[in-house]
Each structure stands twice: as C-alpha cells, then as structure tokens.
Amino acid sequence: MSQAVIPVLLPQGFGSEVSSAERQAAAEQRDAWNAVDQSVETQSFWVGTGKRFLRNKTGVVAAAIVLLLAAASVLAPVLTPYDPLLGEPTDRLQNLGSSGHLLGTDEQGRDMLARVLYGGRLSLAAGFIPTVGAAIIGTVIGVTSGMLRGVVGTVLMRFMDMLYAFPAILLAIAVGSSLGPGLSNTIIAVTIVFIPPVARVAEQATRRVVVQEFIEAAHLSGASRWRIARTQILPNVLNDIIVYASGLVGVAMIIAASLSFLGLGSPPPAPEWGYMLNSLRGSLNTTPLVTIVPGFFIFLTSVAFNMASDALREAMDSRL
Amino acid sequence: MSDTTTAPDLVAPSDQPSGKTGPTLPERPLMELLDVSKEFQVRSDGKPAKLSAVNRVSLRVMEGQTLGIVGESGCGKSTLARVIVGLHPATSGEMLFDNQQIPTRGRRPREVVEQMQMVFQDPSSALNPRATIGESIAFPLQVQKKSKKEIAARVKQVIADVGLPANYADNYPHQLSGGQRQRVNIARALALQPKLVVLDEAVSALDKSIQAQVLNLLTDLQQEYGLTYVFISHDLNVVEYISDEVAVMYLGQVMERASADQLYEKPLHPYTQLLLSSIPSLDPAESTRDTPLEQNEGEIPSPINPPSGCRFRTRCPHAMAICAREVPRLADQGDDHVVACHLYPGSSSEDAEAA
Numbered sequence: 001m002s003q004a005v006i007p008v009l010l011p012q013g014f015g016s017e018v019s020s021a022e023r024q025a026a027a028e029q030r031d032a033w034n035a036v037d038q039s040v041e042t043q044s045f046w047v048g049t050g051k052r053f054l055r056n057k058t059g060v061v062a063a064a065i066v067l068l069l070a071a072a073s074v075l076a077p078v079l080t081p082y083d084p085l086l087g088e089p090t091d092r093l094q095n096l097g098s099s100g101h102l103l104g105t106d107e108q109g110r111d112m113l114a115r116v117l118y119g120g121r122l123s124l125a126a127g128f129i130p131t132v133g134a135a136i137i138g139t140v141i142g143v144t145s146g147m148l149r150g151v152v153g154t155v156l157m158r159f160m161d162m163l164y165a166f167p168a169i170l171l172a173i174a175v176g177s178s179l180g181p182g183l184s185n186t187i188i189a190v191t192i193v194f195i196p197p198v199a200r201v202a203e204q205a206t207r208r209v210v211v212q213e214f215i216e217a218a219h220l221s222g223a224s225r226w227r228i229a230r231t232q233i234l235p236n237v238l239n240d241i242i243v244y245a246s247g248l249v250g251v252a253m254i255i256a257a258s259l260s261f262l263g264l265g266s267p268p269p270a271p272e273w274g275y276m277l278n279s280l281r282g283s284l285n286t287t288p289l290v291t292i293v294p295g296f297f298i299f300l301t302s303v304a305f306n307m308a309s310d311a312l313r314e315a316m317d318s319r320l
Numbered sequence: 321m322s323d324t325t326t327a328p329d330l331v332a333p334s335d336q337p338s339g340k341t342g343p344t345l346p347e348r349p350l351m352e353l354l355d356v357s358k359e360f361q362v363r364s365d366g367k368p369a370k371l372s373a374v375n376r377v378s379l380r381v382m383e384g385q386t387l388g389i390v391g392e393s394g395c396g397k398s399t400l401a402r403v404i405v406g407l408h409p410a411t412s413g414e415m416l417f418d419n420q421q422i423p424t425r426g427r428r429p430r431e432v433v434e435q436m437q438m439v440f441q442d443p444s445s446a447l448n449p450r451a452t453i454g455e456s457i458a459f460p461l462q463v464q465k466k467s468k469k470e471i472a473a474r475v476k477q478v479i480a481d482v483g484l485p486a487n488y489a490d491n492y493p494h495q496l497s498g499g500q501r502q503r504v505n506i507a508r509a510l511a512l513q514p515k516l517v518v519l520d521e522a523v524s525a526l527d528k529s530i531q532a533q534v535l536n537l538l539t540d541l542q543q544e545y546g547l548t549y550v551f552i553s554h555d556l557n558v559v560e561y562i563s564d565e566v567a568v569m570y571l572g573q574v575m576e577r578a579s580a581d582q583l584y585e586k587p588l589h590p591y592t593q594l595l596l597s598s599i600p601s602l603d604p605a606e607s608t609r610d611t612p613l614e615q616n617e618g619e620i621p622s623p624i625n626p627p628s629g630c631r632f633r634t635r636c637p638h639a640m641a642i643c644a645r646e647v648p649r650l651a652d653q654g655d656d657h658v659v660a661c662h663l664y665p666g667s668s669s670e671d672a673e674a675a
Binding site: 045212213214216217218219220221222223227231232235236 | 448
C-alpha cells in the first residue's frame with residue numbers, strides 16, 4: 001500500500017488574523033443563535049394526525065357519513081312526523097317515494113324513514129358501546145399480560161385464545177341466547193366477542209413497547225409497574241387499539257343486526273335495523289326496494305366506519 | 321458481611337472538580353462490587369440451562385473518576401451495567417454504594433435509586449416517542465415526587481447543561497437527530513442529580529464527530545458536578561480517552577484491571593494484548609490487518625457452557641496445561657495493575673499457599 005495522502009482541508013494559518021476578542025464575540029453570537037432552534041416546530045401528535053386525516057378525501061367523506069347518520073338518528077323526532085311504532089294498516093307496503101313516505105312503509109304500514117332513523121339509535125348504540133367496552137377491557141387484559149408475561153400472562157392470553165377459537169357470530173349467538181333477547185344483552189354478547197381480539201392487539205403492542213430502553217429508564221427512576229403502564233406503555237399502544245377498534249364498529253353493527261334478525265336482539269316492535277330486515281323478508285316479492293332499505297343502512301354505516309378507520313390508521317402511521 | 325452501616329453520610333460531596341488532574345485524588349470508592357455473578361435461566365437444546373453472563377466480578381469505582389469496561393460483544397458488559405443500576409437482580413455477590421451495602425435484588429431504597437442513573441445505548445428507543453423531551457426528562461423527577469416548580473427549574477437546567485436549545489423541551493424525540501437524542505438521554509440521567517452514571521455504549525450508535533462532542537460533554541459534566549462514571553464500550557479508543565481506570569471483560573469475567581495509561585501502555589493479559597492489537601490504525605504503514613486473530617479460532621465460546629479453568633484458554637496463544645485445571649485469580653502485578661492469568665505470579669492456588 002502506498003503512502004496515503006491526507007488532504008489539507010484548511011489553508012495554513014487559517015483564522016490567525018482573527019483577534020481573541022473577535023473570537024469571543026463570535027462565540028457569544030453563535031451561542032445566542034443556538035439557544036433557540038427555530039427550525040423545529042412543535043406540533044402535538046393529535047394535531048398532526050388531524051391535519052393528515054383531513055387531507056384524505058375518502059376518510060373525510062366516510063367520517064361525514066357516520067356523523068350524519070348519528071346526527072340524523074339523534075334528531076329523528078325533528079326530521080320525521082311519524083311514530084316508528086304506530087302504523088297505518090291502510091298504507092301497508094308503500095313503495096319508495098310514495099306520497100308522504102319517502103322510503104315507503106313496512107308490512108304494518110309504519111313509515112320506513114321514521115323506523116330507519118329511530119332504529120339508527122339502537123343500531124349505532126349496538127355498534128359503539130360494545131366496541132368501546134371491549135376496547136377498554138381488552139386493553140387492560142392485553143397490557144397486563146404483555147407486561148407480566150409469566151403464568152398470569154399466559155393464562156390470560158390462552159383464555160382469550162379459547163374464546164377467539166369460536167367464530168364470532170356463533171359465540172355471539174351462544175352468549176346472546178343464554179342471556180335472552182334484548183338490546184343490553186346483545187351489547188354484552190358483542191362485547192364478549194370483541195374482547196379477545198382487542199386483548200391480542202394490545203398484548204402484541206405492549207410486548208413491542210416493553211422491551212424498549214425507555215421502559216428500563218422508567219424502571220430505573222423507581223416508578224411502579226402501574227405508573228409505567230399508565231404513563232409509558234398506554235400512550236404507545238393506544239394507537240394500535242384505536243385503529244383496530246374503530247374497524248370493529250361496523251362488524252359490531254352487523255353482529256347485532258344478525259342477532260336481531262335471529263330474534264335475539266331488541267324485542268319487536270323496536271325498530272332495530274336487523275330486526276326490520278327480518279320482518280320485511282316476507283315482502284321481498286311485493287316491495288323489494290323497501291325490503292332492502294334497512295340492509296342498505298347497515299351496509300352504508302359499516303362501510304363508512306371501516307373507511308374512516310382506515311384513513312385514521314394512515315393518518316396515525318405516517319408520523320415518523 | 322452483614323454490617324449494615326446506616327450512619328448517614330454527612331460529608332458534602334467534594335467541591336473541587338476531580339477530573340484527571342493528577343495522582344492526588346481523594347481515594348474513596350463510591351461503588352464496590354464483590355464477587356457479583358449473574359446467571360440467566362435459559363433453554364439450550366430444549367433443556368433448561370444456566371447462562372453465566374457475569375461471573376464473580378469484583379470492581380470498584382473511585383468517586384469522581386471513570387471506570388471503563390471493555391470487551392467483545394456478548395462478554396456481559398451490558399448485563400453488568402444493568403446489575404449495577406439494579407435493573408437485573410444479581411444471582412450472588414455483594415454491592416456497596418457510598419460505604420453502604422445495597423440490596424442486590426428487589427427494590428432499592430429511594431436514596432440509592434436517585435443516586436444511580438444510566439444512559440442507554442440506542443438513542444431512538446431510549447426515549448418515549450409519545451412524550452416531549454421535557455416530559456421525558458421530568459418523568460424521574462415526578463416519580464420521586466418533586467414539586468412542580470422544582471421540576472420545571474431542573475428540566476430547564478439540564479437541557480442547558482447538555483447544550484440543547486431551551487425550546488426543544490416541547491419537541492418530540494423523532495424531531496431530533498441521534499446526537500441530540502443522546503444529549504436528552506444524558507439530561508434525563510442527570511435530572512435526579514445522581515452521583516453515579518452508568519453509560520452503556522452511550523456513544524456507540526453515534527458517528528465519529530458526534531461521538532467526540534458527546535464525550536467532551538460527558539467530561540465537562542463530570543468536572544462540573546463531580547460525577548462518577550462507569551463507561552461501558554467495545555470501542556477501545558473511546559474508553560482510553562474517557563477512563564481513569566479500565567477493566568477488561570471476557571465471557572463474564574474481569575481479566576485485567578489497571579489505570580488507563582498502564583493498561584494501554586503495558587497490557588499484561590493475552591486477551592488485552594489481542595484486543596489492543598486489533599485496534600485499526602489510521603496509519604497505513606502500521607496496518608494490523610493480519611496480526612491479531614490469525615492463530616485464534618475466532619468465535620467467543622458460549623457462556624452456557626464456558627471452558628473450564630481460564631475462560632480465555634480456547635483462544636489464548638499461551639495456553640498451558642494449568643489453564644484448563646484452575647481458574648486464574650486476579651493478582652496484583654504492582655501499581656494496582658491486576659491481572660487474572662497463569663503467566664503471572666499469584667494467579668494459582670499453589671502461588672497463594674507459597675506466599
């Protein structure tokens with residue numbers, strides 16, 4: 001190997017003409033500049049996520065549909081003069097767009113629009129409440145077993161796997177039928193169905209976070225496990241859980257509707273979308289369009305929820 | 321050793337900055353390890369086995385000084401660091417901190433927790449991505465129940481101490497560069513005003529110019545606050561630069577310990593010689609390309625089933641019959657230069673009896 005030539009980067013005597021006072025002044029100037037770095041702007045995670053979400057057109061439209069449906073069902077008494085439970089037997093099975101009945105009437109002459117709007121309250125509740133409930137309980141179980149590992153973690157997660165082994169709808173039917181019909185029992189059944197998958201997502205995320213060095217640093221400062229779970233782990237697994245759970249709302253509505261369809265949901269004559277679908281089944285040949293109205297709303301809501309949750313995931317992901 | 325001296329240490333920490341100023345240092349060990357071992361229960365070929373990560377290590381760190389620990393990857397350096405700060409319970413052995421025995425397992429008393437902090441290796445995973453820099457630094461203070469005012473003042477102080485702009489307190493880790501993040505890690509470790517800071521490969525993930533900046537920062541902080549460092553690294557140059565004393569570890573054991581000057585000038589243990597000869601030189605005329613590992617079967621043996629006697633014998637160019645029979649003891653070769661090798665007097669039991 002020949003002698004390497006080390007390039008001289010600065011000319012001989014570079015800076016020798018600068019006096020020490022000037023050097024001092026320059027150093028102070030640099031320190032003043034460096035005391036505040038303007039190039040890094042502070043933006044909270046949620047503000048950034050919100051901005052990115054708003055850039056996603058599909059997500060915004062889907063979220064708007066969800067909000068619109070929710071608002072419409074809350075404001076149902078204002079939007080329609082009809083009673084969802086009382087029908088006009090003479091106006092049975094009117095088609096879409098018939099006079100006074102925008103969405104027609106059902107087999108007992110009840111206004112479909114009124115029933116869909118009032119029913120939205122039940123259906124949205126059956127979609128939301130179990131999801132939120134399962135997200136909270138599943139997170140507690142998942143984070144606990146992810147942090148503890150060992151016997152406690154294994155027992156918890158194997159029990160979750162056991163529940164997970166049943167197809168969702170079968171488990172819901174089993175739980176629902178043993179509890180009896182009714183909206184609150186439907187909600188309990190769907191919650192139980194959703195706890196295992198949420199717990200699994202939470203456990204995976206916890207395992208990923210728990211091995212990182214900032215958790216060790218937290219242990220080192222003398223923090224208790226509970227405090228570490230709350231302040232260090234939870235904020236880092238919440239993303240995964242929010243994204244996963246928001247996708248479950250649509251599924252929850254479908255399961256709740258299925259239970260109602262099977263007679264395990266809200267008892268008649270409550271206008272639940274799944275039950276409406278069931279009771280209109282017999283009129284499929286007479287007024288097919290009216291019959292599919294509740295189905296259309298189930299479809300619309302669950303698709304909108306899924307698209308909004310996809311958009312949310314993207315908005316949260318593109319952070320780093 | 322059951323004396324639990326609970327006499328509070330009323331002596332204020334010495335004011336004079338005790339850097340590498342000369343031989344007249346106050347010789348007071350801040351932290352002592354006596355025969356500390358750490359074993360992990362693992363599975364090897366489906367059978368439960370013991371992995372001996374740290375084996376009967378005895379070390380002491382003088383107050384205000386830096387103890388460097390070097391060794392190849394997998395020699396137990398990081399495990400030792402975690403045993404020292406209490407993240408891993410020790411399997412056996414004793415530890416003294418500030419002349420008081422501290423529990424080697426279980427929860428440590430709060431005073432001890434505050435006195436010992438650690439700077440981690442990976443600047444990206446050592447900070448909570450969901451917390452701002454200020455929140456991360458404030459966390460240990462909150463855990464130790466300091467007042468809000470005190471926390472705010474301390475956070476501001478340490479951010480300035482590590483040379484970061486004050487407005488970074490509101491930023492998130494992903495907005496900072498690797499070197500800046502490592503400064504934040506140092507700031508967090510300093511927040512509780514510890515006496516001992518364990519630096520586990522604290523500069524290894526940084527590029528050379530940033531390494532130099534962070535090392536200078538560390539020495540400045542040491543002088544300013546009289547900190548004691550345990551500096552763990554595989555980088556021999558960096559360890560030489562920052563350490564007063566250096567311990568060489570191989571497969572969980574200390575092979576040699578001496579002052580940094582001594583060790584780099586006159587390495588005694590064959591393993592130390594091997595390590596030092598493998599430092600790449602910038603001078604092409606002194607190329608070390610072929611010398612160090614040629615006769616040595618490169619791989620480090622498994623700590624699950626370490627060689628009998630001297631653990632280095634399977635790679636040692638001077639291996640003798642006694643090396644397989646007997647574990648060499650650490651023996652002083654003068655000037656507090658301690659080495660565990662049968663090439664030197666005092667290492668075997670026969671020597672001990674003769675003396």
